[in-house]
Amino acid sequence: MTIVRVTTPGGDYPIHIEQGRLQRLAETIPADATSIALVSNPVVLGLYGDTVRSALAQTGKPVAEVALPDGEAHKNWQSLNKIFDHLLQKGLDRKAVLVAFGGGVIGDMGGFAAACYMRGIRFVQVPTTLLAQVDSSVGGKTAINHPLGKNMIGAFYQPISVQIDPDVLKTLPPREVSAGLAEVVKYGLIIDAPFFDWCEANASALRNLETEAVIHAIQRSCELKARVVSQDERESGMRAILNLGHTFGHAIEAGLGYGQWLHGEAVGCGMVQAAELSADLLGFPRQDVERVRNVVEAIGCPVQAPDLGFERWVELMGHDKKAEGGTLRFVLMPRIGEAECLDVDPASLQPVLQRTVTGDGRG
Amino acid sequence: MTIVRVTTPGGDYPIHIEQGRLQRLAETIPADATSIALVSNPVVLGLYGDTVRSALAQTGKPVAEVALPDGEAHKNWQSLNKIFDHLLQKGLDRKAVLVAFGGGVIGDMGGFAAACYMRGIRFVQVPTTLLAQVDSSVGGKTAINHPLGKNMIGAFYQPISVQIDPDVLKTLPPREVSAGLAEVVKYGLIIDAPFFDWCEANASALRNLETEAVIHAIQRSCELKARVVSQDERESGMRAILNLGHTFGHAIEAGLGYGQWLHGEAVGCGMVQAAELSADLLGFPRQDVERVRNVVEAIGCPVQAPDLGFERWVELMGHDKKAEGGTLRFVLMPRIGEAECLDVDPASLQPVLQRTVTGDGRG
Numbered sequence: 184m185t186i187v188r189v190t191t192p193g194g195d196y197p198i199h200i201e202q203g204r205l206q207r208l209a210e211t212i213p214a215d216a217t218s219i220a221l222v223s224n225p226v227v228l229g230l231y232g233d234t235v236r237s238a239l240a241q242t243g244k245p246v247a248e249v250a251l252p253d254g255e256a257h258k259n260w261q262s263l264n265k266i267f268d269h270l271l272q273k274g275l276d277r278k279a280v281l282v283a284f285g286g287g288v289i290g291d292m293g294g295f296a297a298a299c300y301m302r303g304i305r306f307v308q309v310p311t312t313l314l315a316q317v318d319s320s321v322g323g324k325t326a327i328n329h330p331l332g333k334n335m336i337g338a339f340y341q342p343i344s345v346q347i348d349p350d351v352l353k354t355l356p357p358r359e360v361s362a363g364l365a366e367v368v369k370y371g372l373i374i375d376a377p378f379f380d381w382c383e384a385n386a387s388a389l390r391n392l393e394t395e396a397v398i399h400a401i402q403r404s405c406e407l408k409a410r411v412v413s414q415d416e417r418e419s420g421m422r423a424i425l426n427l428g429h430t431f432g433h434a435i436e437a438g439l440g441y442g443q444w445l446h447g448e449a450v451g452c453g454m455v456q457a458a459e460l461s462a463d464l465l466g467f468p469r470q471d472v473e474r475v476r477n478v479v480e481a482i483g484c485p486v487q488a489p490d491l492g493f494e495r496w497v498e499l500m501g502h503d504k505k506a507e508g509g510t511l512r513f514v515l516m517p518r519i520g521e522a523e524c525l526d527v528d529p530a531s532l533q534p535v536l537q538r539t540v541t542g543d544g545r546g
Numbered sequence: 547m548t549i550v551r552v553t554t555p556g557g558d559y560p561i562h563i564e565q566g567r568l569q570r571l572a573e574t575i576p577a578d579a580t581s582i583a584l585v586s587n588p589v590v591l592g593l594y595g596d597t598v599r600s601a602l603a604q605t606g607k608p609v610a611e612v613a614l615p616d617g618e619a620h621k622n623w624q625s626l627n628k629i630f631d632h633l634l635q636k637g638l639d640r641k642a643v644l645v646a647f648g649g650g651v652i653g654d655m656g657g658f659a660a661a662c663y664m665r666g667i668r669f670v671q672v673p674t675t676l677l678a679q680v681d682s683s684v685g686g687k688t689a690i691n692h693p694l695g696k697n698m699i700g701a702f703y704q705p706i707s708v709q710i711d712p713d714v715l716k717t718l719p720p721r722e723v724s725a726g727l728a729e730v731v732k733y734g735l736i737i738d739a740p741f742f743d744w745c746e747a748n749a750s751a752l753r754n755l756e757t758e759a760v761i762h763a764i765q766r767s768c769e770l771k772a773r774v775v776s777q778d779e780r781e782s783g784m785r786a787i788l789n790l791g792h793t794f795g796h797a798i799e800a801g802l803g804y805g806q807w808l809h810g811e812a813v814g815c816g817m818v819q820a821a822e823l824s825a826d827l828l829g830f831p832r833q834d835v836e837r838v839r840n841v842v843e844a845i846g847c848p849v850q851a852p853d854l855g856f857e858r859w860v861e862l863m864g865h866d867k868k869a870e871g872g873t874l875r876f877v878l879m880p881r882i883g884e885a886e887c888l889d890v891d892p893a894s895l896q897p898v899l900q901r902t903v904t905g906d907g908r909g
Binding site for chain 2: 267272326329334
């Protein structure tokens with residue numbers, strides 16, 4: 184089994200990565216737990232519900248199961264309250280353990296429910312998408328959406344452990360695999376050049392979900408994110424470099440309407456655009472821009488951005504929450520494996536958009 | 547100015563106790579705060595709204611004011627969401643500071659809103675009842691109620707400071723002063739015999755709200771609660787002694803219907819009953835039972851419990867959440883200034899109830 188240790192001011196915990204973790208979930212429930220709350224959604228439960236139910240039954244503890252409706256649209260107070268209602272009806276006390284079993288939405292809501300139920304109960308995170316495995320496994324961010332904004336209500340709250348079974352990725356739609364791999368590549372770009380090289384060399388193995396490659400990618404991504412987050416739990420400074428590609432990416436998601444491109448796909452394309460901008464402003468080598476483009480393409484993400492029109496691009500990037508005081512803020516790279524935040528004059532974006540938007544000279 | 551420093555695993559903060567603190571609230575807002583959310587209720591704002599508004603205006607920062615309906619019945623998700631709606635509509639960012647200005651309900655909800663808004667913003671607690679000043683100033687407990695239980699959804703979240711202006715107590719109904727003083731006396735009983743002696747000697751000064759006595763009582767109560775809580779932030783063991791009088795008290799509140807007796811009144815009477823039970827079971831001196839009874843009476847709380855009938859008493863005490871595994875658990879005193887938790891056979895309660903319930907030989 185591969186273990187990554189995460190150290191944060193809010194607590195230390197292990198990430199266990201291993202084929203067949205689902206079957207061994209009973210090991211992850213502390214002996215003094217009075218009961219278990221299994222929080223998931225109908226899609227995940229349809230595929231793996233029986234496996235997890237029989238694994239948790241080995242603890243001999245009562246299991247209260249809550250199936251929340253699937254999808255970001257349901258990451259709200261109504262779903263959260265469904266968890267609270269169910270746990271209180273079943274009489275779960277503050278020594279219960281919550282198992283959040285699903286993708287990012289379930290992790291965010293399950294974690295936030297655990298943070299608030301009786302002022303905090305323990306929770307185990309079992310992420311079932313590649314994006315959730317490499318992203319939300321580390322950092323302790325939990326939240327629900329509010330009609331006036333995404334992730335506006337939440338908490339920093341750490342799980343007691345994260346359990347990653349790479350086998351569950353086999354039922355993941357290929358687009359979601361590619362979207363998750365964009366975040367994997369991102370860690371190499373911002374902080375670990377040799378890992379970027381490795382991703383480059385293993386792009387097709389990753390896309391084909393070859394187990395050894397996938398486990399290494401998850402492990403290294405978690406290690407790298409943990410390194411960033413341990414220095415900056417509450418996202419004041421360094422953690423911002425995790426947003427490489429996100430300013431462009433958010434503009435794509437918002438410009439096309441959320442749900443058209445997956446978040447990871449938009450980030451993948453946004454990283455190509457950030458590399459282009461880095462070349463213009465920070466001397467990032469032109470040949471490395473092509474390497475970024477080639478890797479993003481090899482993992483199955485789009486490398487050409489939609490044509491939103493220059494004004495709309497700038498407007499959408501300005502509305503990104505990472506922008507402060509009206510300036511456009513980007514995570515850029517002086518070279519592969521290094522990243523910094525920079526305020527950029529919108530005029531600088533024109534040539535980048537010309538080179539990266541569909542139909543404008545490429546493609 | 548009197549300052550009590552509170553140290554907890556979740557952070558350190560000062561409690562400032564001084565006449566006229568309300569007028570000087572601007573000092574308590576950090577320079578880097580982008581804006582202020584003032585969370586209060588119509589009663590408190592009617593009395594002190596203008597004072598606080600002009601004090602906060604001195605910061606030059608925008609102030610978003612949220613008036614929540616008054617009372618425990620409104621300590622729910624609807625009120626909490628009213629805070630979130632308002633803060634998001636006004637565009638408050640994660641560098642905003644929330645000022646929770648009111649009694650325990652406002653402190654609980656304002657603190658929980660601060661804990662969750664954008665995963666946590668800073669908050670300043672300005673308690674306006676004596677109970678909130680001596681109880682919820684220390685401990686970091688925030689929460690809302692759920693239809694299936696009180697304080698079921700919440701967080702441990704510490705303010706950046708607590709601001710106590712004893713002048714606000716002058717508009718507090720006398721019954722609420724007495725109820726708050728019951729908690730003051732409690733700290734002496736469980737942990738500080740000399741402070742109990744002092745309360746005994748100053749009972750009428752306290753009841754008459756003589757400033758010097760009140761400031762000392764608040765200071766010492768906060769110090770003593772901080773001592774207990776710093777050793778046990780998440781209420782696993784030692785913190786339980788803070789529940790002296792609460793098992794009897796909860797039975798009174800629930801038996802008569804919540805709102806008939808104030809919580810502090812029920813705790814006051816419950817402490818007399820706990821002293822009686824301590825005499826029977828732990829050799830607590832009989833003459834000290836009379837001292838407890840006399841102090842509770844002198845601060846204006848009832849010393850005779852309502853006649854609920856023995857079966858109902860036991861039933862109501864069994865439903866107290868501090869009871870585990872069906873036994874009746876009490877905080878009892880071997881002597882004044884010392885407390886411990888003890889599982890008690892319900893039969894032992896009969897003589898205590900005979901001596902403390904209205905019309906049964908006393909009264």
